[in-house]
Amino acid sequence: MTITPMQQSLISHFGEMGSRWGLNRTLGQMYAVIVLTENPLNADQISEALLISRSNVSMGLKELKSWNLIKLQHIPGDRKEYFSAPKDIWEIARTLIIERRKRELDPTLTSFRDALLQEPANESDIYTQRRVQEMHDLMEMVTIWSIELQNMSSDKVSTLLKLGSGISKIIDAKEKFLKK
Amino acid sequence: MTITPMQQSLISHFGEMGSRWGLNRTLGQMYAVIVLTENPLNADQISEALLISRSNVSMGLKELKSWNLIKLQHIPGDRKEYFSAPKDIWEIARTLIIERRKRELDPTLTSFRDALLQEPANESDIYTQRRVQEMHDLMEMVTIWSIELQNMSSDKVSTLLKLGSGISKIIDAKEKFLKK
DNA sequence: TACAATTTTCAGAAATTACTGAAAATTCAA
């Protein structure tokens, strides 16, 4: 388990970004090393590669499991547990979207719905509810999209993304179509 | 500057979510109070509403400014600075997307490009570069999308979002069209 | 220009989060 300079710099970057992606530094680094290495790794190898304690790796793996970002596998003749990331990068992206939706959007939607069900106490609450309603509607649409994405094949997501700026034209076309 | 129970619970929720959205607890709370209140607020009012120090508010406002999430305005006859959030919720969402792209995607793309320009040191680096290339391509597409979004009117974004599950059908149509 | 009002900065304190080593729990081969 040797880490090349190229890998090291990518791992560091994932570490720095980790906290921005809802994980944390170590989790980011751990995932980097797993994603960038071809063969599955065991906890000791990760611990050694990142110079962090075995127990920290254990906690990190637990977290990565809860995100569905890693796959557990066994190597014949070895009692250790080995972990790897999906080989399909789209699958990883999809998982990230799903998990982030669960953690960030879903609870917020619930909180918005709660607020909308309450009786406004004064003028100020009425304004607040108006704002909440708008945010709610937007987030609900994003949620629907994300569920849509969740059920799309990698191919389809890829096609969609490749549309790029083409999407504008499609919307224009759709708008025209609707107005007819 | 009184906070109703409804507002209080929304502020708390924004606080908890704040750290997940790349801000932090206080920043989330501050933005909640600004977004949910109709009239612009000054730093003292925010400090009082959230029971945090004046200096903390000053730091928070600085951060929110750097995110382009708030607008500064002056009230005639008052020397204090007043802040408000855009009234158009889509504008807020768009700003968030732009800023997060700048902070999360752009540096990562740079780091990926760096890695791809390097000479692989061994077999392992070759695999790493293959993975990096895939992640790079995906992220680049997401970036293009996000720039696209950035230049779309609120109306258009709204239409796009409302497409919801309709998007699948459009892709199918496009696929068929391309295969002819 | 002087000065009061207001905002910003920043060093240290407080709070939170992450990490470790040791011990407990689990797993699995014999």
Place this chain on the structure above:
DNA sequence: TTGAATTTTCAGTAATTTCTGAAAATTGTA
């Protein structure tokens, strides 16, 4: 079933982040 290998847990510690009060800087009015 036993016990060695492995993984997990967790209390205490370390590191990081956030927050505060006091002081400095800035702003705008007279």
